Amino acid sequence: MKTTPARFLLALALAVASAGPIRADERGSRLGAAMDAEADVADIAPLPKHPGGAAPPAGKPDRRNRDRAGGDPAEVAGLPPLPLAAIGVVDSPNSFCTGTVIGPRIVLTAAHCVFDEYGNVKLPESFLAGHGDGGTQVEAGIVEAFVPPRFNLETFNKTNDIDGLDWAILELDQDIGEITGMVEIAAFDRKALKAYDGGSRTFVQIGYGEEDGDRVTIRRDCTVMEAWDDGTFGHDCGSVSGDSGGPDLALIDGRWQIIGIESAEIDTDNLHGVDMAVSASSFAREAARHR
Secondary structure, three states: OOOOOOOOOOOEOOOEOOOOOOOHHHOHHHOOOOOOHHHOOOOOOOOOEEEOOOOOOOOOOOOOOOOOOOOOOOOOOOOOOOOHHHEEEEEEOOEEEEEEEEEOOEEEEOHHHEEOOOOOEOOOOEEEEOOEOOEOOEEEEEEEEEOOOOOOHHHHHHOOOOHHHOOEEEEEOOOOHHHHOOOEEOOOOHHHHHOOOEOOEOEEEEEOOOOOOOOOEEEEEEOEEEEEOOOEEEEOOOOOOOOOOOEEEEEEOOEEEEEEEEEEEEEEOOOOOEEEEEEHHHOHHHHHHHO
């Protein structure tokens, strides 16, 4: 989550792979799949966005938004169980983020989670899959990480110029996907994302920030407040630091799929403290290449 004044970010860093991803202008809305006729929403110009104020630190709930946690952690209103075994803690000595298993030994998280506070890259130590009160389902070391070459922590902190590049792909030292399961990615364009505006079209946000990395928090009935052309969208889940990189999951064709990952807090001209996620359209192609 971005914070002020310098918007110090939870995270530590990586070894950047040499191959570059597709350019930002090759991603975005053209990758998104159209939803059915029910999803027909007005596609007006999005509200301008600006770097936001401080999000609550790890271990503190975001009281600006209604509490959406609680109940059976693996169930949402009788729907298929959430893929919690595939979601875990991206762990570094002095910080943590949230990540999701998307391939046999591949984890998706936020790019700023592989940088220290000085903007230097440094590889996180381990991924704790399915971490919670009962322990960790699988622990694996992190041996490599990939971020978009154009991602720069200082630029990300101070501007909104590269928000859609806040994603990273981590490679583990062992295959764990058959144990944890692997979560699919669903890339939607901004019009399709804006259809998640309530009622039968909501999503679930999962992260470890509110419980200080000790256990997962599930926020239900989340809605998209705005979607932008840079491959990001704003929502009302109430994420905190430590949730960064955590998945936004929608039930699509009977399966929970990633439509975005948590990134930062931003403001618009008339909305303040909006949680921003990076849309799956920003990273779906590169994720498929690494899987």
